[in-house]
Amino acid sequence: MTDDPAAGLEPSERQAVDPEGRPSVSDDPEGRLWETVVGLEVHCELATATKLFCGCPNAFGDSPNTNVCAVCLGLPGSLPVLNRQAVELAMSVGLALRCEVRPSVFHRKNYFYPDMPKDYQVSQYDQPINVGGHLDLPDGTRVGVTRAHMEEDTGKTTHVGESGRIHGADYSLVDYNRAGVPLVEIVSEPDIRSADQAKAYVNELRAILVAIGASDARMEEGSLRIDANVSVRPEGSPTFGTRAEIKNLNSVRSVGRAVDYEVKRQIGLLEAGEKVVQETRHWNEDAGRTSSMRSKEEANDYRYFPEPDLVPLVPSEEWRDAVEARLPALPADRRRTLAAAAGVSPVDQAVVAVVALDLDDLVVRAVVGGADPRLALNRAANEVAAAHVAPGGVDVAGFTSVVQMEGDGRLTSTQAKQVLAEVLAGGGDPQNIARARGFEALEADALLGVVDQVVADHPTEWARFCEGEQKLAGFFVGKVMTATRGQADGKVVTARLRQLAGA
Numbered sequence: 001m002t003d004d005p006a007a008g009l010e011p012s013e014r015q016a017v018d019p020e021g022r023p024s025v026s027d028d029p030e031g032r033l034w035e036t037v038v039g040l041e042v043h044c045e046l047a048t049a050t051k052l053f054c055g056c057p058n059a060f061g062d063s064p065n066t067n068v069c070a071v072c073l074g075l076p077g078s079l080p081v082l083n084r085q086a087v088e089l090a091m092s093v094g095l096a097l098r099c100e101v102r103p104s105v106f107h108r109k110n111y112f113y114p115d116m117p118k119d120y121q122v123s124q125y126d127q128p129i130n131v132g133g134h135l136d137l138p139d140g141t142r143v144g145v146t147r148a149h150m151e152e153d154t155g156k157t158t159h160v161g162e163s164g165r166i167h168g169a170d171y172s173l174v175d176y177n178r179a180g181v182p183l184v185e186i187v188s189e190p191d192i193r194s195a196d197q198a199k200a201y202v203n204e205l206r207a208i209l210v211a212i213g214a215s216d217a218r219m220e221e222g223s224l225r226i227d228a229n230v231s232v233r234p235e236g237s238p239t240f241g242t243r244a245e246i247k248n249l250n251s252v253r254s255v256g257r258a259v260d261y262e263v264k265r266q267i268g269l270l271e272a273g274e275k276v277v278q279e280t281r282h283w284n285e286d287a288g289r290t291s292s293m294r295s296k297e298e299a300n301d302y303r304y305f306p307e308p309d310l311v312p313l314v315p316s317e318e319w320r321d322a323v324e325a326r327l328p329a330l331p332a333d334r335r336r337t338l339a340a341a342a343g344v345s346p347v348d349q350a351v352v353a354v355v356a357l358d359l360d361d362l363v364v365r366a367v368v369g370g371a372d373p374r375l376a377l378n379r380a381a382n383e384v385a386a387a388h389v390a391p392g393g394v395d396v397a398g399f400t401s402v403v404q405m406e407g408d409g410r411l412t413s414t415q416a417k418q419v420l421a422e423v424l425a426g427g428g429d430p431q432n433i434a435r436a437r438g439f440e441a442l443e444a445d446a447l448l449g450v451v452d453q454v455v456a457d458h459p460t461e462w463a464r465f466c467e468g469e470q471k472l473a474g475f476f477v478g479k480v481m482t483a484t485r486g487q488a489d490g491k492v493v494t495a496r497l498r499q500l501a502g503a
């Protein structure tokens with residue numbers, strides 16, 4: 001036994017010095033500010049055909065207890081055989097997160113829950129395969145990745161009863177189909193400083209896992225599950241507060257809500273002069289709150305020891321290089337490429353949205369074809385996204401033509417959206433579509449004359465606009481649009497209104 005309370009804990013759980021903390025603010029009667037500290041443990045099922053140590057199918061939704069055998073049930077005399085594809089996918093995860101791929105050792109993690117029939121889980125303990133990486137969020141924040149280690153998943157326990165939990169359940173059912181499915185557990189450093197950053201981390205990590213083909217990352221199916229270690233500390237404090245671990249969050253929304261709730265709960269305790277207890281807590285999505293499950297286990301509670309039936313895993317340099325060579329461009333790289341083509345920042349919201357929608361190639365090709373970068377970004381992030389067209393199903397030439405027509409004034413914003421909607425729905429030449437709809441841009445002199453007439457027809461509203469009631473700009477633009485049957489350019493109209501008002 002050791003006197004060190006941090007012994008055996010993941011870095012996201014330890015009390016430690018954090019040199020680059022960023023504060024989250026709360027109201028305190030004494031004027032103190034509290035800082036949120038979050039570390040996430042993300043359990044990612046790998047997209048293999050079979051389980052980690054046997055030939056049973058790795059498949060979601062099959063009838064309970066049909067994808068099982070002597071090995072994953074832990075029957076006497078059975079021996080594990082390591083899945084090569086799982087190792088390659090685990091290495092790809094580590095490399096995508098800029099980790100060092102190291103020789104690793106499998107251990108038996110002993111515990112006595114019914115979700116593992118052999119009463120232990122094969123995992124990696126002090127010698128994981130991936131160590132010391134990082135993940136950059138779209139806003140530029142860097143979150144350290146301590147480790148991304150391999151292990152086998154557990155079975156799924158269903159507690160039948162009103163509560164849905166073991167306490168108060170009428171009885172429990174166990175499905176061992178998931179037991180033995182290959183997992184990578186990705187453990188972050190405690191670098192996350194808000195619920196929004198926690199959600200951004202999960203979204204970025206999901207995008208990476210899907211991009212490299214390591215997992216389908218379907219949280220609704222349990223392919224991606226998240227534990228959040230949450231604590232608070234006074235702003236400027238060099239040490240972390242006592243943390244609680246919130247288990248098995250299964251949606252990005254739940255991650256954000258659980259972190260927000262737990263931060264407020266802990267601050268409330270501290271401000272009342274009470275202590276935060278180190279424990280594992282359950283998140284109730286319907287009630288929007290956490291509740292105590294059990295005291296947090298320490299590493300020595302699991303009695304780790306090396307798995308005697310598996311040799312150390314030592315990937316060769318050639319194998320590692322081959323896996324790295326197959327990695328595709330990652331979301332952060334794609335954001336930089338798109339931003340460079342569009343002449344904007346990689347953290348631009350439209351850039352982030354377009355890459356998340358897998359529409360960056362469309363925009364880059366449109367910009368190369370002469371489309372206005374900002375218009376191309378906005379039309380892709382809004383109109384193309386709303387049309388729910390597969391990224392590869394968009395006519396690049398048609399999209400480019402519509403954006404060009406809007407950019408040079410041949411179509412107003414409203415007209416461009418209508419033409420683009422028709423192009424996305426059924427194809428066709430944008431110029432012919434615009435001509436058939438009667439979309440012809442008004443001559444500048446004619447449009448200015450319409451604006452002047454609308455102003456003259458509404459003297460009361462115009463006086464209020466000139467006195468500073470800027471929201472009336474929409475009123476006048478709407479009147480001009482009606483008078484021109486939607487052919488007016490809203491930007492030109494707004495500029496004319498400001499000119500007349502002397503703004």
